[in-house]
Amino acid sequence: MSENFNVVYLGSDGFPVGLAEIQKIKLVSKSLIEVGGSVTVISRNAVHAPSPSVTLKKSGKYGEIDYVFASGTPFKPKSFVKRNLLKVWGAINEVFIIRRLNRKKKIDFAIVSSKRFGILLLYRFLSKLLGFKVLLNFAEYNSELRKEKGKKKSLNDSLFEKYGFNYVDGVIPISELLLNFVRKNAPNKPCLKIPVLCDFDKFEQSDEKQNEQYFLFCGAPNFELISFILNAYDTLNNHSDVHLYLVVNGPAAAQKKLKSCITKIKNADKVRTFSKLPYPQLVSLYSNAMGLLIPLRPTLRDIARFPHKIGEYTASGNPIVTTNVGEVKNYFEDEQSALIAENYDEIEFAKKMNFILEHPDRARKIGEGGKTVGLENFDYRIYGEKIKSFVISLP
Known part of the structure; x- marks a missing residue:
């Protein structure tokens, strides 16, 4: 050649x-x-x-x-x-x-x-x-x-x-x-x-700031995962001023079901939903989040796949909250480059979200560690x- x-x-x-x-x-x-x-x-x-x-x-x-x-x-x-x-x-x-x-x-x-x-x-x-x-x-x-x-x-x-x-x-x-x-x-x-x-250069151009503190999930309308995230968010120790942003694309029926899922939690008024965002706006949401959520299930499908969002999450420089499934264990270390719940469990996952609320300085360093992992492996x-x-x- x-x-x-x-x-x-x-x-x-x-x-x-x-x-x-x-x-x-x-x-x-x-x-x-x-x-x-x-x-x-x-x-x-x-x-x-x-x-x-x-x-x-x-x-x-x-x-x-x-x-x-x-x-x-x-x-x-x-x-x-x-x-x-x-x-x-x-x-x-x-x-x-x-x-x-x-x-x-x-x-x-x-x-x-x-x-x-x-x-x-x-x-x-x-x-x-x-x-x-x-x-x-x-x-x-x-x-x-x-x-x-x-x-x-x-x-x-x-x-x-x-x-x-x-x-x-x-x-x-x-x-x-x-x-x-x-x-x-x-x-x-x-x-x-x-x-x-991931193209890390696209994340260097984001300087727009958000007015709210929030955790963010971006993904397909998988309502098992969305319910898992909603329930974990609802059990946080102190989140009176912390919101949950859900970026979920899908048809009108999926958006209607998403709204229905949200109404089932007690803090439904603090959940924001987004769909079909222009990419620069999505990058801005990543870059301003307190934590980026992506729970993986202990199924063969989730062990086999590697969500595209993980690469984008690392590029933001903010801490990822995930579970110890599949490729996560091959690249990330708990409390060094990500916050990793050992099991696919809502309470364990919420504890990792609470870590960000209780230790913001350490959480920022973990986000920086995740970005280093991304630059070394996902660029x-x-x-x-x-x-x-x-x-x-x-x-």
């Missing part, structure tokens, strides 16, 4: 608009561009609802990253027939786009961000035909996610988790559990662990050269 190299991102739809998966694509792409790469992200399907807030073309640039929607549009039609015709066209046109890209500027490797076994086989076929390597981004234990939702393990999950690693040249797992899962199912498959990533700039060297080393 030459000093200047070309990468294509495949298997994820919607770029450059989206949450954790899209954010990681952006950061990995930026890291590769900084070491001489050019990156094109191909979205097969139109996934965005038409909205004044989403102004996308069928192809363009996000910073230095090229992107294209194989469907010909980023916006999904209301018509059922048109939507499915676009899916068929997107699948066909994606192949043509990959072929044209390879002719224009030889593709050195592709990063696949998909858990669909059939699509993985297609990308493997194209890689053999056109002569590029394939890396698989492995960020979630899909069958455990289905089990958590009360669904049975699908045929796709079985095929992907047992055989999928045999159809790529290397794997990029996000956690130790997923790394060990690959080693169990494909013992000789090269792996490069890449944890949650996207660390990984460009590592990925490049990893690809060169692949047989």
